[in-house]
Amino acid sequence: xxxxxxxDFLTPDMADFSVRVADWFEKLRDNICGQFExxxxxxxxxxxxxxPSGHFERKNWTRxxxxxxxxxxxxxxxxxxxxxxxxxxxxxxxxxxxAQIPGATDDGQFWAGGISLVAHPQNPFVPAAHMNTRFVITxxxxxxxxxxxxxxxxxxxxxxxxxxxxxACCERHDPDYYPKYKQWCxxxxxxxxxxxxxxxxxxxxxxxxxxxxxxxxxxxxDVGSSFAGSYVNIVRETMNKHFTAEDRHFQLVRRGRxxxxxxxxxxxxxxxxxxxxNIEAILMSLPPEVRWP
Amino acid sequence: xxxxxxxDFLTPDMADFSVRVADWFEKLRDNICGQFExxxxxxxxxxxxxxPSGHFERKNWTRxxxxxxxxxxxxxxxxxxxxxxxxxxxxxxxxxxxAQIPGATDDGQFWAGGISLVAHPQNPFVPAAHMNTRFVITxxxxxxxxxxxxxxxxxxxxxxxxxxxxxACCERHDPDYYPKYKQWCxxxxxxxxxxxxxxxxxxxxxxxxxxxxxxxxxxxxDVGSSFAGSYVNIVRETMNKHFTAEDRHFQLVRRGRxxxxxxxxxxxxxxxxxxxxNIEAILMSLPPEVRWP
Numbered sequence: 001x002x003x004x005x006x007x008d009f010l011t012p013d014m015a016d017f018s019v020r021v022a023d024w025f026e027k028l029r030d031n032i033c034g035q036f037e038x039x040x041x042x043x044x045x046x047x048x049x050x051x052p053s054g055h056f057e058r059k060n061w062t063r064x065x066x067x068x069x070x071x072x073x074x075x076x077x078x079x080x081x082x083x084x085x086x087x088x089x090x091x092x093x094x095x096x097x098x099a100q101i102p103g104a105t106d107d108g109q110f111w112a113g114g115i116s117l118v119a120h121p122q123n124p125f126v127p128a129a130h131m132n133t134r135f136v137i138t139x140x141x142x143x144x145x146x147x148x149x150x151x152x153x154x155x156x157x158x159x160x161x162x163x164x165x166x167x168a169c170c171e172r173h174d175p176d177y178y179p180k181y182k183q184w185c186x187x188x189x190x191x192x193x194x195x196x197x198x199x200x201x202x203x204x205x206x207x208x209x210x211x212x213x214x215x216x217x218x219x220x221x222d223v224g225s226s227f228a229g230s231y232v233n234i235v236r237e238t239m240n241k242h243f244t245a246e247d248r249h250f251q252l253v254r255r256g257r258x259x260x261x262x263x264x265x266x267x268x269x270x271x272x273x274x275x276x277x278n279i280e281a282i283l284m285s286l287p288p289e290v291r292w293p
Numbered sequence: 294x295x296x297x298x299x300x301d302f303l304t305p306d307m308a309d310f311s312v313r314v315a316d317w318f319e320k321l322r323d324n325i326c327g328q329f330e331x332x333x334x335x336x337x338x339x340x341x342x343x344x345p346s347g348h349f350e351r352k353n354w355t356r357x358x359x360x361x362x363x364x365x366x367x368x369x370x371x372x373x374x375x376x377x378x379x380x381x382x383x384x385x386x387x388x389x390x391x392a393q394i395p396g397a398t399d400d401g402q403f404w405a406g407g408i409s410l411v412a413h414p415q416n417p418f419v420p421a422a423h424m425n426t427r428f429v430i431t432x433x434x435x436x437x438x439x440x441x442x443x444x445x446x447x448x449x450x451x452x453x454x455x456x457x458x459x460x461a462c463c464e465r466h467d468p469d470y471y472p473k474y475k476q477w478c479x480x481x482x483x484x485x486x487x488x489x490x491x492x493x494x495x496x497x498x499x500x501x502x503x504x505x506x507x508x509x510x511x512x513x514x515d516v517g518s519s520f521a522g523s524y525v526n527i528v529r530e531t532m533n534k535h536f537t538a539e540d541r542h543f544q545l546v547r548r549g550r551x552x553x554x555x556x557x558x559x560x561x562x563x564x565x566x567x568x569x570x571n572i573e574a575i576l577m578s579l580p581p582e583v584r585w586p
Contacts, residue, residue, distance in 0.1 A: 075586070081585075081586070192566075193566035193572060194572060252582075256579070259552060259556070259583075260556060260576075263552070263553060263556035263557050264556050264557075264563065264566065270557065273485075273486035273557065279486060279487060283553075283585060286549070286585035287585060288584060288585060288586055289545075289582070289583070289584050290552075290582070290583045290584070290585075291581060291582050291583070292374075292576065292579035292580060292581060292583075293368070293374070293581055
């Protein structure tokens with residue numbers, strides 16, 4: 001279990017809120033892992049149904065300085081590799097890093113909790129997916145996150161459904177969210193060196209502090225649930241498609257782009273790696289098998 | 294063919310010298326490619342001798358602004374993927390980049406020629422290898438380069454031989470070179486996030502301008518030839534070793550470290566990618582097949 005005792009610098013209200021948020025991330029993790037395991041055990045007609053059904057394995061890590069996380073990883077016949085990580089950490093940002101974080105310039109104290117999911121399916125016709133939501137407290141406090149889809153073989157129908165689901169989610173909370181967060185996602189998940197997007201996009205938001213923290217938390221919960229519901233449907237819809245060795249090769253080459261993005265551009269990855277984060281949790285995002293032919 | 298016409302800003306002496314240097318890089322490329330193809334065609338006893346013998350394929354690219362390069366890549370039964378790139382480029386560094394380059398603060402004009410080699414062998418017992426030498430002219434001029442070995446399965450004997458060969462090379466030119474350039478290599482090819490070296494090291498040097506340009510050129514030629522001789526011996530010595538599926542898996546996982554280094558830390562890779570270099574030439578260094586299980 002992750003030690004979630006709130007640090008002293010939080011007000012009693014914020015301490016209570018941080019516990020509720022961390023509870024939600026854990027609940028979402030349990031819900032998603034449960035749904036993914038159900039898909040695995042029901043995958044009787046998939047091209048890889050002769051392989052054993054996958055189960056999540058859990059591993060705890062602790063952070064020097066405060067808090068820790070839980071890695072859940074499954075290697076299955078539908079999900080070649082899927083990681084769902086939750087973490088609750090607190091401490092003090094290094095002095096030379098404080099200027100980059102809102103509200104951290106004073107004493108650099110922070111609390112951060114989040115969930116992060118990356119799925120790399122076996123079948124080239126099942127899109128890969130990424131979802132992350134987080135809550136950060138310094139002298140300010142905000143939610144951030146999003147979800148995006150990376151079809152390996154083109155999947156325009158699934159990409160449209162995914163966007164429609166996220167749009168509906170956004171519109172339940174604020175009519176401005178979807179266009180703004182879709183654009184943010186398109187801008188962020190872009191491989192400049194190849195002049196191509198990482199995938200079919202989705203939504204990306206950060207520094208969300210609308211003035212109504214309960215509303216922001218409600219939106220963040222909805223993003224997690226909507227992503228999960230949408231992606232589970234997409235997986236079920238595509239996992240039984242027949243694929244060839246050529247399709248598989250194409251998938252492995254396209255996965256190289258995923259690696260290039262995460263190691264060259266992803267803020268979380270490079271920050272985590274360069275500041276002593278948990279390597280296994282951070283690099284959980286990398287695909288299990290990749291080719292640069 | 295690469296257009297090697299020296300740009301106007303070079304003095305006649307420097308223009309002549311730049312042509313000699315570019316000639317050498319091409320000659321070294323031809324020599325190495327020839328030796329590697331000989332190894333391929335003679336690999337009758339290797340575990341993969343049922344596969345066809347590899348041959349280098351060439352591709353030219355031109356650079357917007359001046360010059361270009363030639364990619365030589367081979368996919369064979371000994372060398373799963375080996376790239377040997379040469380390039381001769383010139384132009385003007387972007388203003389915000391000039392401060393990082395010696396002698397470029399004035400007008401930012403430059404000429405650069407070089408050779409770059411990365412070999413990823415099939416057999417996990419054959420170390421991967423990297424070699425690069427280059428000559429750069431701004432208002433200053435210098436040589437840089439080096440060679441290093443990345444055993445996938447541990448290969449202490451080969452690593453020792455490789456270092457002995459590079460040490461002998463260095464000592465033919467300056468007794469200070471080997472300890473200094475070995476340390477530079479150890480410092481440079483280091484994965485900070487994993488607290489581990491990329492491989493068994495070698496030598497790395499840059500900004501070499503001893504005051505005797507012919508001597509520096511002679512050293513750089515010797516580095517290229519010594520690397521080639523040493524590595525060809527190492528490949529011949531290890532290529533027929535029997536390996537298992539477990540050895541292969543281990544190799545593919547270790548290759549992930551190679552990718553992590555090149556995309557997270559390598560100066561040439563990130564600079565090239567972020568400033569519009571030739572993607573295919575720059576990413577030639579990435580292994581053909583990789584696993585992050």
